[in-house]
Amino acid sequence: MEGIERSFADLEYESKKGKTRRERFLERMEVLAPWEKLLEQIRPYYPTAGKGRVPYPLEGMLRVHCVQLFYNVSDPAMEDMLYEIESVRRFTGIRLEKALDKTTILTFRHLLERHGLGKVLFETIKEHLTEAGLVLKEGTIMDAGISASPASRKNRKRARDPEIKQTRKGNQWRFGMKLHIGVDDQTGVAHSLATTANVHDLAPSEELLHGEEERVWGDAGYQGIEKGEEHKDRQVAWHVAMRPGQRRKLAREPVEKLMEECKSSVRAKVEHLFFYVKQMFGYKNTRYRCLAKNENQLALLLGFANLLRGESCLV
Numbered sequence: 001m002e003g004i005e006r007s008f009a010d011l012e013y014e015s016k017k018g019k020t021r022r023e024r025f026l027e028r029m030e031v032l033a034p035w036e037k038l039l040e041q042i043r044p045y046y047p048t049a050g051k052g053r054v055p056y057p058l059e060g061m062l063r064v065h066c067v068q069l070f071y072n073v074s075d076p077a078m079e080d081m082l083y084e085i086e087s088v089r090r091f092t093g094i095r096l097e098k099a100l101d102k103t104t105i106l107t108f109r110h111l112l113e114r115h116g117l118g119k120v121l122f123e124t125i126k127e128h129l130t131e132a133g134l135v136l137k138e139g140t141i142m143d144a145g146i147s148a149s150p151a152s153r154k155n156r157k158r159a160r161d162p163e164i165k166q167t168r169k170g171n172q173w174r175f176g177m178k179l180h181i182g183v184d185d186q187t188g189v190a191h192s193l194a195t196t197a198n199v200h201d202l203a204p205s206e207e208l209l210h211g212e213e214e215r216v217w218g219d220a221g222y223q224g225i226e227k228g229e230e231h232k233d234r235q236v237a238w239h240v241a242m243r244p245g246q247r248r249k250l251a252r253e254p255v256e257k258l259m260e261e262c263k264s265s266v267r268a269k270v271e272h273l274f275f276y277v278k279q280m281f282g283y284k285n286t287r288y289r290c291l292a293k294n295e296n297q298l299a300l301l302l303g304f305a306n307l308l309r310g311e312s313c314l315v
Contacts, residue, residue, distance in 0.1 A: 022088075067088055070304070122299040137212045147179060176285075190305070217240075225240060
């Protein structure tokens with residue numbers, strides 16, 4: 001009886017006339033993501049069948065984890081999605097009679113965190129894009145975005161996250177962490193990232209440069225970067241924006257004003273990636289305590305943002 005009901009449900013789903021936005025998005029990710037390359041990176045760490053319970057298929061677990069990131073949902077909410085949404089079950093390959101529970105979803109995420117696989121998967125996606133000619137390495141745009149963290153002490157330890165501090169962007173202070181990214185100035189694809197809390201944007205700048213740049217772009221927060229000990233020997237052209245007060249004085253200097261506008265137009269490419277991470281994937285606030293856990297999540301999200309950024313060249 002259960003099999004008959006499942007067949008009727010499948011037929012009803014397949015005969016519907018339209019597609020939801022979720023279905024269309026998952027179809028895009030099905031085509032864009034290099035699934036087999038990602039699985040190769042995780043496979044050495046994933047448990048195999050032994051004396052205990054047979055593990056779920058690795059590809060299904062990875063896809064469930066990705067859906068959880070795409071829609072920024074908790075482990076219990078992800079479990080509910082697998083029970084309630086047929087398009088998610090089809091994308092993940094997890095059928096209703098074998099749906100995962102929240103503990104299994106949590107265990108897989110911990111496996112990725114324990115082995116630092118978020119950054120590994122980000123690098124794998126970057127290599128995939130490089131093979132498609134989407135990372136040129138001639139110029140880098142640097143920028144940072146803040147993700148707020150819960151400041152509440154209503155938890156087991158009655159304390160805030162000790163690794164997260166008050167940080168500032170412009171004149172606004174927040175309790176949260178920063179995502180710093182280095183982006184190719186031609187394609188708008190991110191090639192490096194770092195996460196920090198309560199440090200100046202200049203502090204992780206060395207991690208955002210791969211060393212093959214001919215030019216580097218940054219907003220006013222990177223003023224003076226060329227004077228740093230780690231950058232003094234770099235043979236690059238620094239294109240750092242003026243501070244707002246200086247820009248207001250350029251009304252009578254049309255050439256310099258035009259140069260500043262050119263800098264802004266190039267640096268705008270970096271905002272597309274922050275749009276994907278913060279708006280499309282909903283990562284405006286951190287979900288976990290500890291920088292490493294959040295970095296693991298952000299690295300993979302940034303990898304998928306890269307795929308969306310380079311979609312026109314991949315399909």
